[in-house]
Structures are given as C-alpha cells and as structure tokens.
Amino acid sequence: MAHALEQSSAPVADYGYLEALTRQHRQVDEIRALFKEHTDQTAALIRNTSTDFRTVAQSCLERCNAGETVESDVLDALVDGITTWESTLSQDQDELARALDIAEQAAREENPAVLPVLAEAGRELAGINTENAEICRDARWTLMAVRARCQPGAPVGPIQGQPMDLDAYERSLG
Amino acid sequence: MARWVKGDKYDKRAAKQLRPEDRCRADRSLEKLSKTPPGRSLSLKPMEGHNGELWEMKAGGQNRFILRRVRDDAGGYFVVEDVGPHDIYKGYNKRR
Known part of the structure; x- marks a missing residue:
C-alpha cells in the first residue's frame, strides 16, 4: 500500500527521444x-504504478465486503495519491502531444520517412496513457465507494426534495 | 424527483476533487434531483457491485456523485457521500 503511495509523485515520462532519434538520420x-524500446520502458513505468493502485483498491473492496473496517485516513490518502497520479498522467498526455509536434516538425525538415513511425509511436503511447488513466479512475472510484460504505457520512441539514418510490424507479431501469 | 441530504464529509471531499465552478454545477444537479424525475440527464442508477446501497448520478461535466441509499418513515432517500471526475480525457487522440 505504501509502495503505491510513494510512487504517486513519479515524474512524467521524458519524450525528448522522439525528436532526438528522428534527427539522427538512421534507417526507419x-x-x-528504438522507439519501441523507449515505449516499453514508458509503459512499464506507468503500468507499475497504476496496477499497484488497482491492487490496493481491490484489496480494500474485499475487506469492506468481508465486513472489516478500512481506516478512513488510509482511504483518504489512497484517493489523494491516485488523484495526484491521474494529474501526472494528464500532464504526460500533454507532454506527449507537445513532443510529437516537435518530432514531426524535425521529421518534415530532416527525415520525412520517419513520419509514419512517429504516428505509430504516438498512437501506442497515447493508448498506454488512456488505458492507465482508466485503470486509475476505476481504482479511485472503487476506493470512494468503499469510503462511502465503511465511513458513511451523517446527514447534515434538512432532507431536500419530494418522496419518490425508489424501488419502482430501480425496477424501471431493468 | 427524489429526496436527498448532504453527508457531513461531502463538502470537504468536493472541495478536494472539484473546482469551485464545478461544485456549483454539482449543486445544480442536486437541485434538479429535488425538482424533476431523474431522467436521462441525471443518469441516476445503482452502482455495480454494491447491492443497491450505493448509487451514482451525473454531477455536471465529467463528474459524478456517489449517493448512499437509506430509508426513513417516508421511504427511501439519498445521502450525498462523494463527488469526483469519472470521464476520461483523451487529449492526444482528440488533437490528432
């Protein structure tokens, strides 16, 4: 659990290699x-952290389903940690788009044959980012649900709205 | 329409997860729940895997609420427990 939290502030991946390799006039x-090698390293970096969060969230859900108490400060810290990591992934997405724009410009100037390879690498890296953003979103949402069940809030203020048959509404959803 | 009340931890959690303008949009979604049947625009539904205890509902933009269903003499109502982003950004894919 601590492992996942410690990694939540991992730096955004460096995509400067896209331009640097493009300018080296190597064969396509x-x-x-070389792009594949870097992509695999980036994927491992991102997936390790995201998978840690998913594992921890699943463990908290299992404890909650078993009737065990999951401490609120632990849940709060995990939700905060995932939120930070999700922001990092969002910045990473922006950084990737910026690096690809620069690399594409370099390819147009010096090595146009690399353009399709850059597009391919961009799609793969964006896919890794999106896949992990979804893993983290699901893990955070699981932890938020566990928090709502294990540490339910007390009502504050008067109840708003009008009575409604929620059972009938639920049945209508099919 | 349905009945709801905020839980005592909601405001603190909302302040952490949402920008001020998104918190206002979230409040407007709750007002909508008070006044109109929860149709498609709110997407009120039980959350999978929580035996009907927890429900989710749109909170404006990419955000959703987590609601806990409870009961009193007048029937069922919701305690608003949490809110946060749910939809995924696809910045790179959108730009290409």
Whole structure:
C-alpha cells in the first residue's frame, strides 16, 4: 500500500527521444526499434504504478465486503495519491502531444520517412496513457465507494426534495 | 424527483476533487434531483457491485456523485457521500 503511495509523485515520462532519434538520420526500421524500446520502458513505468493502485483498491473492496473496517485516513490518502497520479498522467498526455509536434516538425525538415513511425509511436503511447488513466479512475472510484460504505457520512441539514418510490424507479431501469 | 441530504464529509471531499465552478454545477444537479424525475440527464442508477446501497448520478461535466441509499418513515432517500471526475480525457487522440 505504501509502495503505491510513494510512487504517486513519479515524474512524467521524458519524450525528448522522439525528436532526438528522428534527427539522427538512421534507417526507419532502426528508429522504429528504438522507439519501441523507449515505449516499453514508458509503459512499464506507468503500468507499475497504476496496477499497484488497482491492487490496493481491490484489496480494500474485499475487506469492506468481508465486513472489516478500512481506516478512513488510509482511504483518504489512497484517493489523494491516485488523484495526484491521474494529474501526472494528464500532464504526460500533454507532454506527449507537445513532443510529437516537435518530432514531426524535425521529421518534415530532416527525415520525412520517419513520419509514419512517429504516428505509430504516438498512437501506442497515447493508448498506454488512456488505458492507465482508466485503470486509475476505476481504482479511485472503487476506493470512494468503499469510503462511502465503511465511513458513511451523517446527514447534515434538512432532507431536500419530494418522496419518490425508489424501488419502482430501480425496477424501471431493468 | 427524489429526496436527498448532504453527508457531513461531502463538502470537504468536493472541495478536494472539484473546482469551485464545478461544485456549483454539482449543486445544480442536486437541485434538479429535488425538482424533476431523474431522467436521462441525471443518469441516476445503482452502482455495480454494491447491492443497491450505493448509487451514482451525473454531477455536471465529467463528474459524478456517489449517493448512499437509506430509508426513513417516508421511504427511501439519498445521502450525498462523494463527488469526483469519472470521464476520461483523451487529449492526444482528440488533437490528432
């Protein structure tokens, strides 16, 4: 659990290699292989943290379903940690788009044959980012639900609205 | 329409997760729940895997509420427990 929290402030991946390799006038296949190497490293960096959060969230849900108490400060810290990591992933997405724009400009100037390889790498890296953003969103949402069940809030103020048959409404949803 | 009341931890959680303008939009969604049947625009529904105890509802923009269903003499109502972003940004894909 602590492991996941410690990694929540991991730096955004550095995509400067996209431009640097593009400018090296290597063969397209060689550049593709080097991009793949970097992409795999980025994927591992991002996936390790996201998977840690998913594992921890699942464990909290299982404890909650078993009737165990999950401490509120632990849940609060995990939700905050995932939120920070989600912001990092969002910044990473922006950084990737910026680095691809620069690399594409470099390719147009010096090595146009690399343009399709750059597009391919961009799609793969964006896919990794989106996939992990979804993993983190689901983990955070699981923890928020556990928090609502294990540490329910007390009503504050008068009840608003009008009575409604919620059972009938639920049945109408099918 | 349905009945609801904020839980005592809601405001603190909302302040952490939402910008002030999004908190106002969230409050407007709750007002809507008070006044109109919860149709498609609110997407009020039980959350999967929580045996009908927890429900979710749109809170404006990419945000959703977590509501806890409870009961009193007048029937069922919701305690508003939490709110936060749910939809995923796709910045790079949108730009390409």
